[in-house]
Amino acid sequence: MVIEKQFADGLKSIARNLDIKEYIQQSPELYPLFQKSVKRFVTGESKEDGISIGDQLIHKGYRISLEFIGENTITKEECVRAKEEFIALMKECGNRGISSRISLDLSHIGLSVNPELAYESLLELAKVAQSNGLSLMISMEESAKTDQILSIYKRVVSEYSNVGVTLQAQLHRTLDDINELFNYSGAIRLVKGAYQEPSDICIPRSDKLDERYIQLVDLCVKANHQVSIASHDEVIYKQVIERGYLQNPNVEAEMLYGIRPDLSKKLKDDGLAVRVYLTYGVEWYLYLCHRIAEYPPNIYIAITDMIQG
Ligand code: FDA
Numbered sequence: 471m472v473i474e475k476q477f478a479d480g481l482k483s484i485a486r487n488l489d490i491k492e493y494i495q496q497s498p499e500l501y502p503l504f505q506k507s508v509k510r511f512v513t514g515e516s517k518e519d520g521i522s523i524g525d526q527l528i529h530k531g532y533r534i535s536l537e538f539i540g541e542n543t544i545t546k547e548e549c550v551r552a553k554e555e556f557i558a559l560m561k562e563c564g565n566r567g568i569s570s571r572i573s574l575d576l577s578h579i580g581l582s583v584n585p586e587l588a589y590e591s592l593l594e595l596a597k598v599a600q601s602n603g604l605s606l607m608i609s610m611e612e613s614a615k616t617d618q619i620l621s622i623y624k625r626v627v628s629e630y631s632n633v634g635v636t637l638q639a640q641l642h643r644t645l646d647d648i649n650e651l652f653n654y655s656g657a658i659r660l661v662k663g664a665y666q667e668p669s670d671i672c673i674p675r676s677d678k679l680d681e682r683y684i685q686l687v688d689l690c691v692k693a694n695h696q697v698s699i700a701s702h703d704e705v706i707y708k709q710v711i712e713r714g715y716l717q718n719p720n721v722e723a724e725m726l727y728g729i730r731p732d733l734s735k736k737l738k739d740d741g742l743a744v745r746v747y748l749t750y751g752v753e754w755y756l757y758l759c760h761r762i763a764e765y766p767p768n769i770y771i772a773i774t775d776m777i778q779g
Pocket residue numbers: 608609610611636638661662663664665675700701702703704724725726729730747761762764765768
């Protein structure tokens with residue numbers, strides 16, 4: 471058991487340090503191979519790819535989230551370009567009558583340049599989302615950014631209730647943060663947390679983390695607060711279903727496109743609300759790195775996809 475855990479930790483550490491972009495830059499001939507493996511997780515490079523697959527999922531009975539991939543954008547020009555892409559995406563959804571949540575990282579639209587830029591961009595995006603009948607969901611990034619992200623969220627949600635924010639169950643602070651966020655009307659997306667954090671601020675993957683996750687869901691339900699159970703973990707869903715939470719109109723399941731499609735289909739076929747999180751963009755290698763880091767067996771799936779095409 472100890473050896474298995476050490477092996478799994480070793481794989482995770484390799485995956486976390488994987489820089490697919492660097493490999494591709496050094497060996498451009500690998501690009502088409504990586505593109506084959508990424509198709510399972512990313513809809514394509516353009517917003518048309520995301521919208522078209524999203525539309526198909528809506529017709530099958532799912533709700534959707536759409537994200538233009540990007541993070542840690544470090545020049546103002548790139549942040550403005552990202553914001554404009556999100557605006558174009560929302561207008562296209564609005565024109566086609568597609569009801570979607572739009573997901574984004576604040577570091578994609580200015581947080582790494584200047585928090586005020588992220589605030590102003592988010593405010594503008596919230597307005598466009600509202601006029602197109604859409605909602606926004608802010609992703610949660612590494613713990614060094616949590617305070618800034620929550621502070622920008624609170625300022626914007628005070629004006630636009632169609633904005634929500636993601637919280638990570640793995641951080642000890644989340645128990646306080648969630649109670650504070652119940653004072654704001656925006657939806658909460660609850661995740662375990664994808665970032666490797668210092669052990670003094672974080673609960674590692676364990677039964678204890680699963681208990682904390684369920685405790686946080688309990689709090690959301692008691693507070694009548696809108697919450698997305700964003701997980702692929704059957705243990706979590708078993709408990710949530712036993713408590714009857716997925717019948718509650720404030721609660722939905724949310725899963726990443728290409729991950730546990732069997733589970734999302736089963737929940738949806740059982741009549742429960744399931745949202746699929748779709749991504750698109752040319753920076754797909756970032757997304758592939760995250761998916762491999764959080765679940766190293768994905769590396770084998772990626773290699774198999776490359777070989778089998
Ligand atoms: P956990 O990692 O404990 O895995 C439990 C089981 O689920 C595994 O044994 C396996 O069966 C299955 N599983 C989990 N991940 C898998 C994968 N990639 N491929 C195949 N099977 C997998 N994180 C963050 O820090 N900030 C954020 O904003 C977001 N946003 C976000 C949105 C949505 C919609 C989802 C679903 C997830 C995120 N995440 C995130 C990622 C999240 O924090 C977490 O890393 C992953 O969801 C994996 O954790 P699980 O809860 O799925 O369980």
